[in-house]
Amino acid sequence: MVLLHKEEQEVTLPMDDQPVMLFRDVTKVYPLPAGDVTALDRISFQVDRGEFISVMGPSGSGKSTLLNMMGCLDVPTSGDIYISGTRIGDMSDVDLTTLRRDRIGFIFQYFNLFPLLNIIENVTFPLMLKTGKGVDPERGKEVLRAVQLDEKLFTHTPTELSGGQQQRVAIARALINNPDILLCDEPTGNLDSKTGAGIMDLMTDLNREGTTIIMVTHDPHIAEYSRRTIRIADGRIVE
Template structure:
């Protein structure tokens, strides 16, 4: 079976007037199915660039990236959009929920984009139960929820299309330590059920939940 993510000699250069910036510098590594990985590094090290390329939100200047064996270099915008929608779930620090939609509607939104027709509301309920959100909150809007509750909704939304990969950008960075620990326990439970999870974090306490830590320094994987 092909790795769920594979980077082969990937370079990412951003051209700037003041001079080109090499954000990712000849990185090769792979993520296997079912792994739980943290990515750590100082500010400006390239870890966020690495995550955006894992999520097919950006493409390499040189080198190749494969998602579940599919090369992304030559994909057009529509193909990349479909790959992100169908195979990758995103979880962000600031939740990125729609403020005018209730919990069920927020979770169902990716399903609606995929089907372009009526969605299966029972599937949203299934995912919300999986993230242990109180059913009394399903008709509430995000502004009526705590930060931890919003993050649970965001995780359920990321799971709705049964992605191969969960990409998490500082998922506890906007939460207090107790709530953050609760979210990481939830991530660990999802991992035990077979999810492949990659977390970008600056917090060593978050990294302790993962099986492997990839450290990035100056755009390279530190040995």
């Protein structure tokens, strides 16, 4: 794989050595009538394959903007972002959509499952979008088993499941396309502490098996499950 620098030099790195995510002097400025707001200010960091990272910071610190950048939902005002060696600033909207679909899995606080689809259909939906054709339900069952969901629930709809069960379905959906990175936005924020601990144990198991995880959280107890914490304040990374 090839990593392009600003100077357009090509540096070939072995797959295991290439960071799955690289931010280089990333700034995001939102122009507003009352004056420009700098949400991110020259952010630089890298995420290596297999890491488990938590992102913490007070409200308004830039966490949401950073998450949007990591998920290729927005592009920087200046600086460079690479996802698995691909510079997102050079990509079209179609290419960015494909990158998000194929390389990034998203887990949200509120699950965002389709209420009219059953659990297998929810999980396999991203794979159907990727292939453009019907998907073998066995693939969905395989991933659901991996997140330890009871098989008797596979044909239920999300409203028939508990919050913790719905989050397991959401994790399975995020994993169906074998993403390079799993982005988690307050994954236990809508769960009680016992259920949240079960979800975090599952995330820890996934990480041990090689999944790269970046998790935004405000809870220091949840952050303890990660191996590294990035703290952000006023749009900058702080120690």
